Amino acid sequence: MSKEIVKEEAPSSSPDVSGSFASLRSVRWRISLSILPSSSSVDDLRRVTADSRRRYAGLRRWLLVDPHVPKDGRSKSPDLVMDNPLSQNPDSTWGRFFRNAELEKMVDHDLSRLYLEHGSYFQTPGCQGMLRRILLLWCLRHPEYGYRQGMHELLAPLLYVLHVDVERLSEVRKLHEHHFIDKFDGLSFEENDVTYNFDFKKFLDSMEDEIGSQGNSKKARSLDELDPEIQTIVLLSDAYGAEGELGIVLSEKFTEHDAYCMFEALMSGAHGSVAMADFFSPIPAAESQSGLPPVIEASAALYHLLSIVDSSLHSHLVELGVEPQYFALRWLRVLFGREFSLQDLLVVWDEIFTADNSPLEKDSGNDENSSLKMFNSCRGALITAMAVSMILYVRSSLLATENATTCLQRLLNFPETINLKKLIAKAKPLQILALDSKISPLSSIFDGSYNHSKSAVSGYNLSSHPVSPKTPLSLVPDSYWEEKWRVLHKAEELKQDSLDKLSPSGKKRWSEKVKLVLSRTESDPLPARAEKYKKGHKSSVRRSLLDDLTRQLGLEEEDTEKGGCSDASNLEDRHSTEAQVEGQQNDTNIGSIYRAEERCECGSGTFVSEENSSVFSDPLSSGSGTNDHENDTEKSSIASNLSSDENDDHHQSNPEDSPLPVSSPPPEGVPLNSPHENESSGNLVSAMRERRHLSGRFQWLLRFGRNNVSQEASDKGGGTNETPKSLNCDSKSNTADSSIAGASRSQRDVDQNVMGTLKNLGQSMLEHIQVLESVFQQDRVQVGSVDNLGKSNLVGKGQVTAMTALKELRKISNLLSEM
């Protein structure tokens, strides 16, 4: 039932349209609302009209359920168990009938109070019936909106103009009757039904009569002699024109159909920018920047324009606490229907509808702070401008009062006698202003005025926060892919001690955990990570992070203590529980970063457990397991690439970027075990990934000290020399010892200067680099014992990468220790 058939938009000012249908408001409006094409061909108009009417009739037949009448094509005996009046089955026709009845009751409630002063038309049962049906059908078609009070007031003037035009038509008919009726139609059963019954005598007599009566009435003989306007009316109403009766554009019979089409076009905006239905929905629009319902946004736009035009009045109103939606809600939802008398309203709507509703092209630079939807089209801008001009109209009385209530009273009871032309004239330049003005970021609009929707506001404040991500949501997909990636890259190990140093507030357990995590990743990423952490430490955000973390750690203490030194599966559980606990602390976006990291770590935790168990199992199978996981890196790399980009932004520019590109060539993305083709692409990606990893490690470190201990214990157990994995295990176990020492060191640093810990960090990094190097030497020997050829190749490759990474690490640690 959409208006796809009519794609042509009416031009913003259509002099030809209004010229040809100057007195036929309904036709003009239908053209402006894009129901009818703006081409002036009568046939086109008729055809489109007929189509839209057919659609409505079909809709009506389908939706207005009469349970007595069996549907076409249904079996003679419907299943009575389902279809009886008391059936609770929601699909039964009776069920639908009762639901419709409820909706109707709501609609009736409003309709009974509609336009009581114009009761002669609106309160007639025929009109009420039409209104009821139209509203019912629209609501059934759009169940997400339901019926809201005010929709009937949008519909009523539409019906009214149609009615007025039909009356005009009947007037014209009276005057020019013979043009409307086909004289052959009435001859059905006449006796003298012969075409050429030409009696000359009679003809002459009638001629004389004609001449005699010439003075009284000028009867135009042919259609062409009429005014073009009357001509159009006649053509539009020709029962034999295109589409026959259905195509008579002004027809009383089809008033309901036309009104429905107009109403639907108005509500849906007809592919334009301003859709009235949005104003009735309480939920924010999908692409809304501020997370507020559209009508609130529009009210804000109103105030924004007012502030540009008349800042003193605006500030006065804001001071008094007069929020725009108190009065603007009614103004916007009913398009000023309640503020003006019916005739004035029609004039206002004339203006509004001629304004083009197609979305305007905004400059792309405005992407982030995308303009308010209201200003996105001429029509929206005009509506806003009208509202502002109305406010300005009562300016003096608003400024005079210091009472919010009186202000609202003044605005809500708009004066009766107004100079409408002046009002509209004032709105025009305001509209241009609204379209031209650069719309400042929404935060500035919303921060000041809106205290009511805290979540939205806080969402806004957060978005301006330098460190937090643009939207919290983007972290969630990161974490999933991060998790996958970590699972995949279990062979990559970070140095435990480097992470250990990175935890200024880390207690013993934290650092241990971090070490564990670090050892699981290759050394390659370390440079980047170290840099990241350095940056992190420097920023004030990190400090607050630390506070948060200490707080959180305090909470986690009980959890971790309960864990016990058990197998890795416990580790996994604890990860998830802690993640959940963390998840509950939803104060800031930073918290959400933690959450995301948590989940990553959970994933890596699982894999660690797997890894440990698989150490005792067939190395080949575990190798193949990782092969499968490898495939996921492809996808995750992209995601993590994006995420790491984000993180890069957050932690400001990284002057020490230079080591990164150097370190990136080694394809650390390839773990020691499996072949993979993503080496080339993985280079840069992996570098980015590592940086992301770094921040992840940091949070993780601060939380899971306890688990770390258990992990290490199991690692030590699993440290065999059979597989490449053992390399990791070995390094883990080796570094574990020193890490504990380092941990105790860092524990003392909890309350101390961050820089001091950085120095320690550098030192321990150096130590562990040495350890790792020695391990590599060992492994070179051990590799020979592995039978699997392919694996050994890769092991060799991995070793090379590890060596280069170690070198980088050395550099970093030097830098750190110098600080």
Add this chain to the structure above:
Amino acid sequence: MVLVLAIGDLHIPHRAPDLPPKFKSMLVPGKIQHIICTGNLCIKEVHDYFKTLCPDLHITRGEYDEDSRYPENKTLTIGQFKLGTIGQFKLGICHGHQVIPWGDLDSLAMVQRQLDVDILVTGHTHQFKAYKHEGGVVINPGSATGAYSSFTYDVNPSFVLMDIDGLRVVVYVYELIDGEVKVDKIDFKKTATAPSAH
């Protein structure tokens, strides 16, 4: 379109504890416009329960009803008064224990003529019946709880819902047979002229 529930002979609490749950789930407030009760509820609680379903409740007195204020029989007119006589149904209610022999069609027809109604709703026999008889309709909704009856074997719980629409009445019979609700539908039409034979 008026929905009228015809129900009766529940004999709560003497012969049955409550309505069958499947029936109870179907009887929700808001759908039914009138309730006609033939009698033998027997206690006030059942009366109140029916009141929650629909405020417009008409009861006649059965021999075991504890409330003695119910009338012996009752008539009511249901339908829209569009053009005077069209769309009007006259319903008569009577418990039926007064009509001897119990359940006899001719005697019931006599009552119908006496009350001058189109539809006569009676009970007492605990058995569902719906007759078209001499220009009128006699409906027996049976016992809604399936309560014991001394002269009817194998009483199935049943009740009747009438959908009165203009000159047509559609009778939906809800019976609980073997634990399943079975629905049946009967159509009756009233001729436009005075209540004459179909």
